[in-house]
Amino acid sequence: MIAMTSTKASDIDMSIAPLNAVELDGVSVTFSTDRGEVNALAGITHNLTAGGFTSLIGPSGCGKSTLLRVVADLIAPTAGRATVLDDTPHNAREHRKIGFVFQDSTLLPWRTALQNVSLPLEVGPKNQVTPTRSPKELLELVGLGGRENAYPHELSGGMRQRVAIARALVTDPAILLMDEPFGALDEITRDRLNEELLRIWESTGTTVVFVTHSIAEAVFLSEEVVVLKAHPGRLHEVVDIDLGYPRGPHTRVEPNFSELCSQLRMLLESA
Numbered sequence: 024m025i026a027m028t029s030t031k032a033s034d035i036d037m038s039i040a041p042l043n044a045v046e047l048d049g050v051s052v053t054f055s056t057d058r059g060e061v062n063a064l065a066g067i068t069h070n071l072t073a074g075g076f077t078s079l080i081g082p083s084g085c086g087k088s089t090l091l092r093v094v095a096d097l098i099a100p101t102a103g104r105a106t107v108l109d110d111t112p113h114n115a116r117e118h119r120k121i122g123f124v125f126q127d128s129t130l131l132p133w134r135t136a137l138q139n140v141s142l143p144l145e146v147g148p149k150n151q152v153t154p155t156r157s158p159k160e161l162l163e164l165v166g167l168g169g170r171e172n173a174y175p176h177e178l179s180g181g182m183r184q185r186v187a188i189a190r191a192l193v194t195d196p197a198i199l200l201m202d203e204p205f206g207a208l209d210e211i212t213r214d215r216l217n218e219e220l221l222r223i224w225e226s227t228g229t230t231v232v233f234v235t236h237s238i239a240e241a242v243f244l245s246e247e248v249v250v251l252k253a254h255p256g257r258l259h260e261v262v263d264i265d266l267g268y269p270r271g272p273h274t275r276v277e278p279n280f281s282e283l284c285s286q287l288r289m290l291l292e293s294a
């Protein structure tokens with residue numbers, strides 16, 4: 024388990040864990056469309072520390088989702104290389120080392136919360152996963168103990184996202200990729216889930232890569248915020264969020280918090 028300090032890399036057992044969970048070396052992605060080529064990403068070079076919490080922000084179309092998809096092995100880079108846990112994204116995915124949470128919870132409506140969380144254990148190669156926590160324990164971890172038998176339509180939007188997070192964690196992934204997971208939620212629910220997510224991050228030690236449009240959310244959650252520029256998507260700036268952990272409601276009223284939000288706002292305006 025990784026302690027909640029701002030020097031996370033030093034807490035990792037180096038005999039078993041790579042220093043970097045993700046290494047991006049000149050990653051470029053070009054899509055060919057009917058209207059010509061779209062340069063979604065151009066030469067992204069950056070490393071993500073194992074056990075860290077990194078947010079990606081930037082204007083619409085700057086390639087945030089594309090970058091997550093490269094790491095998740097859903098898209099191959101046109102140029103450059105992505106390394107995940109010292110391996111190819113393909114092998115990391117095959118070994119079930121990557122969990123993904125989308126903006127929409129994408130739960131199966133005919134399955135209960137528990138059955139949804141169990142789903143990844145029922146599909147894919149057998150015997151590849153020995154989960155640290157059972158689906159029931161994961162539902163407890165995300166604050167849904169006692170709601171195992173609820174169907175998605177019986178749960179609020181925030182609860183459905185909690186189920187989606189539990190489902191993403193069921194294979195015990197080393198990396199959790201989250202693409203605007205709380206974007207559709209009201210502000211109070213979102214703040215509460217941000218606090219929950221940090222608690223889950225603390226207890227699982229997973230590396231989190233989090234896409235958001237919210238500056239405040241990025242600052243509240245992250246150890247570092249990667250700001251991307253659009254057309255083509257490229258790295259603009261990396262900002263260290265030196266607020267320390269644990270974070271809670273008090274964090275949002277710290278002077279440093281507002282200063283970091285202003286700094287990021289200015290960077291986004293020039294992106």
Ligand SMILES: Nc1ncnc2c1ncn2[C@@H]1O[C@H](COP(=O)(O)OP(=O)(O)OP(=O)(O)O)[C@@H](O)[C@H]1O
Nearest residue numbers: 054056061062063082083084085086087088089090
């Ligand atoms: N499958 C695809 N085919 C063609 N173009 C694509 C494809 N996927 C993404 N793009 C283009 O690549 C660029 C980056 O898209 P991406 O969705 O990664 O951006 P984003 O930063 O996540 O955007 P948003 O903040 O609006 O969600 C955009 O110009 C988009 O239109």
